[in-house]
Amino acid sequence: MGILSFFMTLGDVPRGIIVILTFITTIATQASMWVIFVKAGLPGWVSLIPIVNNYYLFDIATGEGFSCFLLFLPIISWIVYVKMLYCLQEAFGASGSFYWGLLLLPGIFFPLLAFSRTYYDGPYRDFI
Numbered sequence: 001m002g003i004l005s006f007f008m009t010l011g012d013v014p015r016g017i018i019v020i021l022t023f024i025t026t027i028a029t030q031a032s033m034w035v036i037f038v039k040a041g042l043p044g045w046v047s048l049i050p051i052v053n054n055y056y057l058f059d060i061a062t063g064e065g066f067s068c069f070l071l072f073l074p075i076i077s078w079i080v081y082v083k084m085l086y087c088l089q090e091a092f093g094a095s096g097s098f099y100w101g102l103l104l105l106p107g108i109f110f111p112l113l114a115f116s117r118t119y120y121d122g123p124y125r126d127f128i
Helices: 003-008 012-039 042-048 050-062 066-074 076-089 098-105 107-115
Strands: none
Touching: 012 042, 012 050, 012 107, 042 050, 050 066, 050 076, 066 076, 076 098, 098 107
């Protein structure tokens, strides 16, 4: 009995818990994006519009909003996103280890970045 079949036989309870946790994490991440945009001096509603969200997130992090269009390239998008997260934590003056949290656990570290005492220093200009 493999691990996949184990989870498939447990019924609807674990799926329901996973759906609820995913919903809570999504709401917390979206609320934190709203606060990050407000900290950077932009209106919070901009974080709700999908492609515009990425444009301004890149603009906050790197000062180069058009770099977000590199996310449409298959393999390069991973590299660009990882670099943008590094620039984002530098733009808010967070510690270097905070970057790993943003990369590996964004549902926890985006709210930490938003609701902590960090402030926006301006874009980190060493992007590409």
